Amino acid sequence: MKAAKDNVVIPTYDRDLMMPGIVHFGLGAFSRAHLAMYVDRLLARGDADEWAVSGIGLMPADEKMRDILAEQDRLYTLITRAADGEPDARIIGSIAEYLYAPDDPEAVIERLAAPTTRIVTLTVTEAGYTLGTTAANESAPTTVWGYLLAGLTRRAERGIPPFTVLSCDNIQGNGSIARNALVSYARGAGSDWAERIATEVAFPNSMVDRITPATTAEDIDTVEQITGLRDEWPVSSERFEQWVIEDNFSAGRPAFETVGAQFVADVAPYEKMKLRLLNASHQAMAYLGILEGYTYVHEVVRDADFATFLRGYMREEAAPTLDDVPGIDLAGYQDELIARFSNAAIKDTLARQVVDGSERIPKFLLPVIADQIAAGRNIERCALVLAAWQAVLLRGATRPTDRAITSDARLDELEAAALAGEEHPGAFLTIVPLSEIDDERFTRAYRKARAELREYGPRGAVLSLNRDAVH
Template identity: 45%
Template sequence: MIPLSLATLADVPADVARPTYDRSNLRAGILHIGVGNFHRSHMAVYLDRLMNMGLAHDWAIVGAGLRAGDADMRDRLAAQDWLTTVVDRDGTGESARITGAMVDYCPVDPAAILAAMSDPLIRIVSLTVTEGGYFLGRGGAVRLDDPALHADIANPDAPKTVFGLIIAALRQRRDAGQPAFTVLSCDNVQGNGDITRRVTLAVAEAQDPELAGWIAAHVAFPNGMVDCITPRSGPRELALVQDCFGVRDAAPVVCEPFRQWVIEDHFPAGRPPLEKVGVTFVDDVKTHEIMKLRLLNASHASLCYAAALMGYAHVDQAMADPVLSGWLKALPTRETIPTLEPIESVDYAAYLDSVLHRFGNPAIADTIARLAQDGSDRQPQFILPTLRDALARDLPIDGLALELAIWMQFCSAPPIPLEDPMAAALQAAAQSGPQAFLGQTAVFGHLGQNPRLRAAVAAAYEGLQQEGVEAMLSRYLTTAPTNQVSA
């Protein structure tokens, strides 16, 4: 068993790819906040591939983090010289590569992170802080009264949050006459760059309106769409890397082989030539984001509650059920794809097929319970926008209404724990009937009052009570889609 480090790279088995570049020649260009599994399966892999081509050696990554768990990650990576074993795994086998694009990791200390962020060599500050890290209320307003943000507003020279640090570093750069860095969100959130900009400017405005104006004029916040199914690592993943590849890695990543990254090409301080390793640069990422949200994320949402009610625990097992896999093919084909605007060189049907194939990957072992979390947040993002468009254009909604009715049944009598910040309210409303469930304005807004939707969900829910989930899904698959045309 070979412990992973720079000193042992030459001893790693030949079937494990490793850096072909001299890491001593790398220079930092990116500071990334939130060095979790997704970052190391996604951005770090793209950069490693680029560096193996002899490019972007001045764009190495410096890691950073502010959570208690980040200190543990830093310690584990430090012991192996910031190297990570990334295993791409599907039903046919696995392949491993050791990535070396990270060259340092700041101590988990705001002052150390601020110093690194202020270094003029850093031209991109990227982040994966999850949706909850953006301090947004349910309506999208920035929660400036959050204690952490409030403290940063009151003490701008001693920031403790990601946004306080970004603002403080930009202030130092402005005062020193240095160019601003680009702020690049890599979170799976629609309009992630716009959200990052909005939060940054709101905090900066509360601190110093003049500085907020300078940031608005000089700092880029490109939107991006990211995709790679990457579960958490545990004993199973550590054992896999050891048993299959003979490498002892304290923090490996096991993920699917598929990766996608679409970014708006707005980097005033420069960027690595990631297009050479498959990243797509566009003027506006919105259409790609909508495609992913409505076909991939929405399909997860459409699967999980039905699968849970039918007794499935893992995604690949559910996808092996012909009724569930047929449902995930028919619903978006009939009701979602017709709402989407065309994208040049993109075949939506082929994209959907690739999504469903990925869901069936038995090597990832993604869980239904994970997908079923936080429905009060996910349904408004992934399902309701399609419903609004379909209703506005008099398109079919039978399947979308059935999806909501299935979620309602799940909330009414959850077969697995109902993990949602609105769990109590969801369960009470679901047990009171479809009108009460759709009447939750915190979830549905005004959409829940739409007469056509209310009638369709009520009919679907009645069918579920009489016939069950599997029978209602089968009926949907064998019934021609219906439509209501405006008079």
């Protein structure tokens, strides 16, 4: 770090004094730009040595993270990019250790069982809460749920109170969903802990927000130019950040409110706002943008036709379904989202947004449709996004070179439904969970959107809705 240029923020705290108080499963780009950054700020204040992070990797791809962090003394660079101006660089030092679970499962369990471990945080993606929640007959854990159960069991055997499980994934009610997943796993394993988990372990809900694309070779070169240091796995993100956390912890917590986070009694209004305005908008831009031939989010939102469509979705279809959000001006929030999406310096790819669409669409977009139908309001823009999803899946099914862009655990099933929809227009709506919206208004809106998309293309379909909004 001594070789870093003067404009780089480096850790000023004594890293030898750090103790892991937070264990994090899924130490990817987002958690390194978010959780680890908040902890780094706390450490810089000089009063949080006991809250450093122990990162845990479970997947084969995590071997690379293990090796690079080991080579770099668990340091890495966070680059934040504004739409105008030079990027800022900060070297994050809050990772006290990194354990690759397949190397030594026992070491992971011991870290979870340590009295100093008081919070376990998760970024395991939407799919992580459904995959691996069935207990297997195994000599050592292989999933996050297996490790959590093993750690809690060992703590109980030693008379150590349970840690808090804090999900940082983009799922509404993420704490409640994490609780249900772990209880389900424990019951399947025949553990006496199943009911105790439900009552003794805190699972606060949280809302996290920071656009953080995957690291590219260009990012690595940029970091070297800015800092004078070679970092093999930096993180690049936007400047904006938000973390709203339910104040419900069973073993104490850091003072994250002193470094930018917000503790509240009820996260639900903030979660719903973010998922239905930001995340659902990402889905809209991604599928329509891919069909239009765009590569990046900023390209879509800088196109006036698509920006008008996006604003119409937010204002006419998403915002009416939201509750009052304390301290938030919804109109201003929507304007801020458009500005964030327009940030070309981020280079956020549309391909990143369509990964696991079968998990994202149900959580981000379908609740908007259900609430709008119940209130007798407009769903035309939502329907067009679903028609665009089907069109992208169809393109992947018929053009193998395009298939990789739609990475999804259910891809074969989805492509089959998309193909069936060519012969029978409503067939795509029979897949779960689209089939759960059993309403003729939804079916009509989807069929109309599909027909316009096929006849006029994405721009023409968007323009049709934009004109309808004017008239």
